[in-house]
Amino acid sequence: GTPTKETRLKIFCKPQKTQPDETVTIDSIPDVIKNLQSLIQTIIDDNQKGKENIKVKEQRKKKDRSYYTGSVLHSVLDEVVSLKDKTLIHKLPTKTMLTLFGILRQKIQAPMRQSLKLKREEDLVLESLNSCQVFLNFIVIKNTPKVMIMEELMEAILQQLKHCLVLEKENQKEESQKKSIKYLPEIVNIFEKLNQLLEQNLLSNSIIFDLSSLSLAFLFCESDESNRSISLKIVLTVFSKHPSQREPLLQELFTLLLESTQSKGQNRNFKTSGKKSICLGSVLVLKIAQTMKNNINLGLQNKFVDPEGLCAKIMTHLIELCTHKTFENDYRSVLESFVEDFIITLNLPEWPASGTLLHTLSILLINAVNKKMKEDNPNFRSFAVHLMGKIIACSSESPSLKNLFQ
DSSP: OOOOHHHHHHHHHOOOOOOTTOOOOGGGSOHHHHHHHHHHHHHHHHHHHHHHOHHHHHHHHHHOGGGGGTHHHHHHHHHHHHOSSGGGGGGSOHHHHHHHHHHHHHHHHGGGGSOGGGTTOHHHHHHHHHHHHHHHHHHTSTTOOGGGSOHHHHHHHHHHHHHHHHHHHHHHHHOSSOOOOTTHHHHHHHHHHHHHHHHTTOSOHHHHHHHHHHHHHHHHHOOOHHHHHHHHHHHHHHHHHOGGGHHHHHHHHHHHHHHHHHHHSSOEEEEOTTSOEEEHHHHHHHHHHHHHHHHHHTTOOTTOOOHHHHHHHHHHHHHHHHHTOOSSOOTHHHHHHHHHHHHHTTTOTTOTHHHHHHHHHHHHHHHHHTTOSSSOOHHHHHHHHHHHHHHHHTGGGOHHHHHHHO
C-alpha cells in the first residue's frame, strides 16, 4: 500500500547501512549535526510551550520580536546550507524530523490563516518564508527518495509564495512608483530550491503547473533583471522537459500579457543591445524558441518538438485567441507587440530566434488573409494585413523573409 508520512520519513532519515552489530552512538554523530539537532529541539520545545500556554508566546513576542522573525529558523537554515556532506542529515532522529516537518507546515500556513488586517504582519510572513527554506533545504539533498517530496507541504509552500505575490501586486497598485518586492531574498531562494527539485524530476504534474504559473507571476512582478532570471529558468525547464505543460503555460503567459497591456499599455522594460526595449513576454517566447533550437543542436531532441514546429505552435495558439476575441479579451495587442519586438531583435546576435518566429508568423498571417485558417474571421483578416505591412517593411533585413515575399 501507500507508505504513511511516518514511513516515508523513516526512509528519508534512515542512517547509512552498518554492520549487524554496529550501532550509532552519540560520539559518532558529528558536532555540526548535534548543534543542528539542538536548534531543531529548541523550535520543537518552543512550539510545545506555545500550545500549553498561549500567554507565554504572546509575552515572548512582545519582549523579543526578533525570535519570531525567524532567528532560530535562520540558524537551522545556516547549519544545513553550510554542511559539506549533506547526507549527514540522515543521522537526525526520525521522530525529531517528523515533528519538525509538522511545525514547519503550521508556520508556512500561518499568514494565510489570519484575518485580512493581519495578513501584512511581517513577522508571520518572514517566519513562514524561513520555514519554506528550511524544509526545501532538507529535501533537495542528493538521492532523496521521491516519496519524501511531501505533496501537502509543497502545496503549502506554493500557496505562501502566491500569498506574497498577491500582496505585492496590491502594494504596487497603491504605490505610484514600483518598488522592490518585500522578502525578495527569501522568495528568490525558495524559487531556486524548487528549480533544483524540478531539474531532478521530483515534482508532480500539479505542483509543476502551479510552480510555472507562480514563476510567470514573479517574472511580471519583479523589476530587477538578475532576480527575474530564476523565474525564466523555471519556465524554460518546464517548457523543455514537460510537454504536457506547454499549452496551459502559454495560456497563462498570454493572459498575463493581456492584463499587462490593458493596465499599463505596452510595457517594454527589457533593454536589448540595440538600445531599444522589448516586453517580457517577447523575451520569454524568444528564449523558449532558442532553448529548443539549442537542444536540437546538442542532440537532445528526444521528446522535444522541432524549433520551427514549436514556433508555429506558439504563434498558432495566440492567433486562435485573437480570432475568438471578446470585448473583454482582445489579444490582438499582444500579437502586435510580439511582431514589433521580433522586428526590433531581428538582427541582434543574442536573439537568433527572431527570424524564425517572424517567418513562422508571416506564413500564418498569409494563411489568415487567404482564408486558410480553421475559422475565418473578417476582422482578423484586416488586422493580419496590418501586421503583414509591418513585417514586409523589414523583410529586406532578413533573407528568409525576403524570399517569402518575393
